[in-house]
Amino acid sequence: MPTCRHCYGTYARGQFIHGNGPRAQVCVRCGVEKGLVTEDEVASLYDASTANARFSALARRWSPLMWLSVLWTAWILFLSDVDPWRLYALVLLVVFTLLLPVYMIFFSSKHMAVMARLTPDYERPKGH
Ligand SMILES: [Zn+2]
Known part of the structure; x- marks a missing residue:
């Protein structure tokens, strides 16, 4: 996987903007933050609401899993x-x-369906 030369993050190919010079090897988030592209140009950018929905x-x-480990810890302690x-608690x-x-x-x-619904559409351009 390629690495962004601004944030050093490693992402899938679809998370990078296209172009040469200053636009080479730049992820979509850094591209938007540094003004190289607009948000409308990069369909694969995760905006804040999509990121929050994915996180939830x-x-x-x-x-x-977290609750189970908390309950086991409480049982042990x-x-x-x-x-x-x-x-009784052990059986439960x-x-x-x-x-x-x-x-x-x-x-x-x-869960996979929810994550697929929350993944922005990305069309791979010709030649990439
Ligand atoms: Zn970056």
Whole structure:
């Protein structure tokens, strides 16, 4: 993957502006920030609302893992020596831990559809 010569970020080819000289090897965000292109010219730029929506979709996707690790930590710290709740909570945690991969696999296609909807259209120009 090419590297932007302004921000040193590594992105897919579609995230770069086209041209020679000052426009060579410049990502779309740096191109807009440095005035080399306008926002209308670069269809693949993630504007703020798209970036926020993608971030929240990612958070929705991965938050069950975070909650599970928080619950396991809480169980280890607070419940592991409280009878009889340690056993009840342990059974619940084991059930959730076993069901989580199934849940995530089941909803992965929905997540991919959401991310595809939130990906700006990009048409590769001829010769690139
Ligand atoms: Zn850049």
